[in-house]
Amino acid sequence: MAICHIFEYFSFFTILFLYKIFYECKNSRYWSVKMILGKCPYCDDGIIEVRDKEVGAKKVKLYACTNAQWKTEDGEMFELTDDSSCDFKIWQNSLARYGKWLSYKEIRELLKDESIEVELLSKKYGKKVYYNKFITLNQEYGVSVLWD
Ligand SMILES: [Zn+2]
Secondary structure: OHHHHHHHHHHHHHHHHHHHHHHHHHHOHHHHOOOEEEEOOOOOOOEEEEEEEEEOOEEEEEEEEOOOOEOOOOOOOOOEOOOOOOOOEEEOOOOHHHOOOOOHHHHHHHHHHOEEEEEEEEOHHHOOEEEEEEEEEEOOOEEEEEOO
16 A cells, blocks of 8 residues: 555656646746847847747748837837837848848858848849849848949
8 A cells, every 4th residue: 555655646746847847848938039140230239139020911030139129010110119229120021122031041141241142033024033142231221232
């Protein structure tokens, strides 16, 4: 009988223990840490992180400085919060009109090298034409294409 009780206690604590581990993992900061892409080029201590946004029911990533928060972020971003000390951001689709969506890798390289070469797409005259251009960091627009 006594042995049975020991097993009962054992399994009770095992379950409690596993539940505790599960609960702590679920609530751990680890899961809420955002993807970091590099140092912000326009402020001293900002880091560029990945934020998930929805613009017009479409999912799009926003690469933004940790020192930049906006009061409204539903598509248009209007006003910075009072405690924001930076306003740098790059929309993943900011070059979408040139057929280009910016990947994490490209943003990392941009933050490191300030400009990178990318492949853009032109659909003029119903034809798809790919061409290479350099893009660079732009404080106001996030990125801009260097048109020579
Ligand atoms: Zn910044």
